[in-house]
Amino acid sequence: xEGYIVSLIIFTAIFALFGLGLNLQWGFTGLINFGHVxxxxxxxxxxxxxxxxxxxxxxxxxxxxxxxxGSIFAALLGLLIGLSTVRLREDxxxxxxxxxxxxxxxxALNEEWLTRGAFGVQGFPLPLQGFAPTxxxxxxxxxxxxxxxxxxxxxxxxxxxxxxxxxxxxxxIRSSLAVSGxxxxxxxxxxxxxxxxxQLKLAEGIPAWLVGLTLLGALxxxxxxxxxxxxxxxxxLPDWSAGLSLVSCLLSLVTGLWxxxxxxxxxxxxxxxxxxxxxxxxxxxxxxxIFWGLQKLVRSPWGRVLKAIREDxxxxxxxxxxxxxxxxxxxxxxxxxxxxxxxxxxxxxxTVYPDNxxxxxxxxxxxxxxxxxxxxxxxxxxxxxxFWAYQTMTRFILADIVPLDDARLxxxxxxxxxxxxMVLMVLRPQGILGKKEELTLGR
Amino acid sequence: xxDNSHSLLSAKNLYKSFGGIKAVDNASIEVPKGSITGLIxxxxxxxxxxxxxxSNFIRPDSGEIVFDGEPIQQLQPHQxxxxxxxxxxxxxxxxxxxxxxxxxxxATQQQSGENFWNVWFHPGRVLKxxxxxxxxxxxxxxxxxxxxxxxxxxxxxxxxxxxxxxxxRALMVQPKLILLDEPAAGVNPTLIxxxxxxxxxxxxxxxxxxxxxxxxxxxxxxxxxxxxLAEGRNLASGTPTEVQKNTQVLxxxxxx
Numbered sequence: 001x002e003g004y005i006v007s008l009i010i011f012t013a014i015f016a017l018f019g020l021g022l023n024l025q026w027g028f029t030g031l032i033n034f035g036h037v038x039x040x041x042x043x044x045x046x047x048x049x050x051x052x053x054x055x056x057x058x059x060x061x062x063x064x065x066x067x068x069x070g071s072i073f074a075a076l077l078g079l080l081i082g083l084s085t086v087r088l089r090e091d092x093x094x095x096x097x098x099x100x101x102x103x104x105x106x107x108a109l110n111e112e113w114l115t116r117g118a119f120g121v122q123g124f125p126l127p128l129q130g131f132a133p134t135x136x137x138x139x140x141x142x143x144x145x146x147x148x149x150x151x152x153x154x155x156x157x158x159x160x161x162x163x164x165x166x167x168x169x170x171x172x173i174r175s176s177l178a179v180s181g182x183x184x185x186x187x188x189x190x191x192x193x194x195x196x197x198x199q200l201k202l203a204e205g206i207p208a209w210l211v212g213l214t215l216l217g218a219l220x221x222x223x224x225x226x227x228x229x230x231x232x233x234x235x236x237l238p239d240w241s242a243g244l245s246l247v248s249c250l251l252s253l254v255t256g257l258w259x260x261x262x263x264x265x266x267x268x269x270x271x272x273x274x275x276x277x278x279x280x281x282x283x284x285x286x287x288x289x290i291f292w293g294l295q296k297l298v299r300s301p302w303g304r305v306l307k308a309i310r311e312d313x314x315x316x317x318x319x320x321x322x323x324x325x326x327x328x329x330x331x332x333x334x335x336x337x338x339x340x341x342x343x344x345x346x347x348x349x350x351t352v353y354p355d356n357x358x359x360x361x362x363x364x365x366x367x368x369x370x371x372x373x374x375x376x377x378x379x380x381x382x383x384x385x386x387f388w389a390y391q392t393m394t395r396f397i398l399a400d401i402v403p404l405d406d407a408r409l410x411x412x413x414x415x416x417x418x419x420x421x422m423v424l425m426v427l428r429p430q431g432i433l434g435k436k437e438e439l440t441l442g443r
Numbered sequence: 444x445x446d447n448s449h450s451l452l453s454a455k456n457l458y459k460s461f462g463g464i465k466a467v468d469n470a471s472i473e474v475p476k477g478s479i480t481g482l483i484x485x486x487x488x489x490x491x492x493x494x495x496x497x498s499n500f501i502r503p504d505s506g507e508i509v510f511d512g513e514p515i516q517q518l519q520p521h522q523x524x525x526x527x528x529x530x531x532x533x534x535x536x537x538x539x540x541x542x543x544x545x546x547x548x549x550a551t552q553q554q555s556g557e558n559f560w561n562v563w564f565h566p567g568r569v570l571k572x573x574x575x576x577x578x579x580x581x582x583x584x585x586x587x588x589x590x591x592x593x594x595x596x597x598x599x600x601x602x603x604x605x606x607x608x609x610x611x612r613a614l615m616v617q618p619k620l621i622l623l624d625e626p627a628a629g630v631n632p633t634l635i636x637x638x639x640x641x642x643x644x645x646x647x648x649x650x651x652x653x654x655x656x657x658x659x660x661x662x663x664x665x666x667x668x669x670x671x672l673a674e675g676r677n678l679a680s681g682t683p684t685e686v687q688k689n690t691q692v693l694x695x696x697x698x699x
Contacts (some may be wrong), residue, residue: 296563301548301556301573304541308549311538318498318532319550319616320524321557329559437596438540 005262006280007348008392013283014344016384018361019368020294020377021337027375028298029330030310032094035081035101036338036365039074041357043339044346045108045115046070048124063127067343074339077104078331082324101359109354120353127347128278133270141281142267148288149260155378156249163245175243178233183247186226193218197401208403215401276348283344287381290337294377297333306330307375360414367417371424373431382432390417450509451476451620451651452528457496457506459489466492467503468675472653474620479642479652481666481683483659485695489675490655491533494622497653498530499523511619525552527619533628533655535605539598543589543608546597547580548573550615580615587611587641603630607638614645623654627661639665659687671695 018040025031047070055062077100085096108115115121133141164172197215200206234240266277297303305326308316313323346352368387372379394413404412430436452474459467467489474480484490495501497508499520508516510528518526538546554576555561556569584590587607592600600608606626613621626642627635639661642652656662662669662683669686671678673695679686686692 293563296566297559300559300562300569301551301554302559302562304545304549305557307541307545308538311540312536314500314532315536315538316549317500317520318524318530319612320521320529320552321549322519322521333559438598 002262002266003276004392005259006266006276008388009259009263009280010276010283010344010348011391012384012388013280013287014341014348015364015368015387016287016381017283017290017341017344018338019365019372019380019384020290021334021341022365023334023369023374023377023380024294024298024306024337025330025334027369027380028303028310029306029327031327031330032090033097033331033334034094034362034366035097035099035359036334037357037359037361038097038101038104039077039335039338040342040345040361041101041104041108041354042077043067043070043074043342044352044357045121045342046073046339047343048121048346048352049114052121052124059125059127059129063125067340070343071336071339074342075332075336078333078335079328082328082331098359098362101357101362105354105357108357115354118354120351121346122351124346126275126279126350127282129275130272131278132272138268138270141270142264145263145267145281145284148284149256151288153253153256156252160245160249164242167239167242171239172242172246175237175239176246177243178237179240179243179247182226182229182233186222189222193222194397194401201401201403211403279344279347286340286344290340291377291381294337298377310375367421370421370431373434376431376433379431379433386432449475451478452497452508452510452653454493454497454508455506457493457508458504459492459496459501460504465675467496470672470675470677472497472670472677474651474653475668477646477649477651478667479646479654479665481662481669482653482655482672483657483662483669483686484672484678487674488672488695490672491624492675493672494530494624494655498528498622500530524616524618527617528622529613529616529618529620530622531609531613531624531626533624535602535609537597537600537605537608539596541597542594543584543597543600544577544580544593546608546612547584547615548576550612551576552616576615583611583614588637603634606630607634610638610641614650618650620651620653623652623656625655625657627656627658635661663687 018036021039022033022036025033025036047066050066050069051059051063057065081097081100085093088096109117111117112119193215196218197211200211200214237243263280266274267281270277298306305316305321308319308321309323309326316323316326345356349356364387368383369380370383371386372381372383391413394416398409398413399406402409402412424431428434428436430439450473453472455471457467457470458465470489470493472480472482472493482490482493492501496503496506499508499516499518503516506516507514510523510526513526515523515526515528524530538549541549554569555565555572561569581590581593584593587610589600589604589607589611592604597605597608606629610621610623610626623642626638630638635658642654642665646652652665654662654665666683668680669683670680671686671689671692678695679689679692681689
């Protein structure tokens with residue numbers, strides 16, 4: 001379990017970073033980048049290939065340097081894309097970027113002298129390899145890790161307090177009770193469905209199509225019932241969204257602490273062999289640092305120019321902003337962040353194949369950003385967490401209840417993501433943390 | 444023609460054709476320092492195209508433009524704005540998902556916070572500048588009567604308010620010359636009067652204007668000098684009263 005949780009945290013952190021890069025380019029600047037994985041590929045490959053060289057430097061210095069150089073290469077790729085697409089807009093930029101990402105992957109596949117092609121790069125040094133901290137160091141690491149988590153919770157608390165300001169205590173209690181009842185019963189029903197479906201699947205003699213159909217029918221019935229219920233209750237519960245915020249904050253507090261205790265235990269028992277724990281520690285710190293840096297940026301005058309370009313670049317030009325230069329900066333900085341994600345990704349995979357950088361990875365980042373709400377960095381973090389929670393949970397649950405073989409199940413999981421995104425677009429097109437009023441504004 | 448040393452903006456022999464259509468055909472214009480100059484002409488005369496050429500949003504096929512003693516036809520649009528010539532758009536363009544205040548603050552030139560390095564490593568300086576700009580923006584918003592909307596999304600403004608915001612935003616640039624493209628179009632008469640009062644007041648404070656407008660009352664009350672454009676060519680220029688008596692101008696407008 002602990003191993004699963006640690007790797008879940010690593011993947012979430014990597015894809016949070018990856019999504020943050022895309023969010024800067026698309027969510028804030030409006031550049032449609034369908035080839036984001038190219039930055040990750042460049043960052044990952046350059047980092048591991050460099051780190052494999054014989055350099056008279058201790059790994060503790062050389063590895064961060066490799067990541068830095070790798071992410072600078074990713075940024076240079078952003079510069080290249082930007083310079084070559086000066087005159088392109090929107091859809092055309094999207095086409096070029098998807099082409100670039102495929103080009104990067106195909107170069108990695110075919111230039112075997114450099115990347116060892118389809119055999120993959122392996123055996124490269126990993127961070128904190130053979131690192132055996134003393135008890136004091138471990139406690140120090142634990143303190144730093146706890147500090148990052150506590151900062152996160154503190155931000156959540158500040159947000160919640162802001163959210164609940166001016167709403168009477170009674171209304172909050174009433175609406176959060178209603179919301180917990182709603183969510184609790186929904187959870188129980190879904191859980192019951194899962195149990196039932198598992199029994200059905202285990203039972204001999206029932207054809208697979210019938211199992212599938214029953215499961216589908218049950219889900220459709222539950223969803224329609226609860227949509228109807230929500231339609232009935234929401235008009236009578238004016239402060240329902242405050243209750244929802246409170247309940248979801250509590251939920252994330254509990255899940256967060258539950259996950260935290262595994263991570264904390266992993267760090268506390270850190271030894272020479274627990275290389276993943278070290279990577280988890282590093283990834284979380286890197287995400288926290290980059291998130292903080294990006295938050296500073298997007299709230300600054302610099303971020304304001306990016307948003308202005310997203311809204312109307314002619315206006316930005318008319319007000320004396322060098323639109324082209326800012327677009328380049330967004331592409332490069334977003335690429336740099338994705339490059340760092342690429343290095344972490346390579347370390348997590350321990351073997352890097354060109355196939356790790358399929359276009360699908362780009363669309364995972366898009367899913368994350370859209371899910372959380374474009375132009376919202378917190379939303380991207382949340383999106384990454386939800387995305388990986390989904391990936392992990394479905395791996396365990398779906399195999400038990402859906403009558404499909406493994407290969408089809410993989411495709412089925414992607415289909416469900418697509419379906420969920422469609423539902424999200426209908427119910428909440430602005431994403432989970434997006435602002436609804438922004439959708440209704442005229443140009 | 445005004446003496447060259449007194450002219451803030453002067454454009455000579457501008458040409459621009461789109462395919463076979465000569466949108467601007469050998470047009471010239473001159474804006475003296477400290478003036479409010481009008482630009483009129485029938486629909487399709489090439490007024491807005493001329494604006495686009497002056498601010499270099501569209502490159503002229505030929506001709507020269509001198510602003511404040513410097514040739515500017517080689518500059519990028521944003522560089523021209525940085526030199527002190529700001530344009531507005533015929534249909535007011537606001538940045539919808541930014542607040543009214545953010546729209547204003549964006550227009551400030553030479554912000555150190557627009558460099559990401561400074562945001563990380565000189566946050567104090569950025570914050571201080573931001574604070575003083577916020578004050579200035581509040582004053583301008585107050586004067587155009589938009590201060591109660593400062594924290595709203597600019598996309599929530601009405602058409603007339605958008606026009607006001609666009610002019611106020613241009614003012615934040617601290618320009619020498621503002622090109623106004625139909626400031627009174629689609630605006631109710633009371634608001635038109637208010638806009639005109641502001642333009643006159645800002646003009647007294649030393650700002651020059653070049654105004655495209657179909658509303659002749661506005662032109663008459665505001666402008667020192669009017670240029671008339673028809674089919675991309677200069678038709679006439681002079682004081683508003685002179686222009687109004689000009690038979691060619693009357694013909695162009697009435698289509699006789």
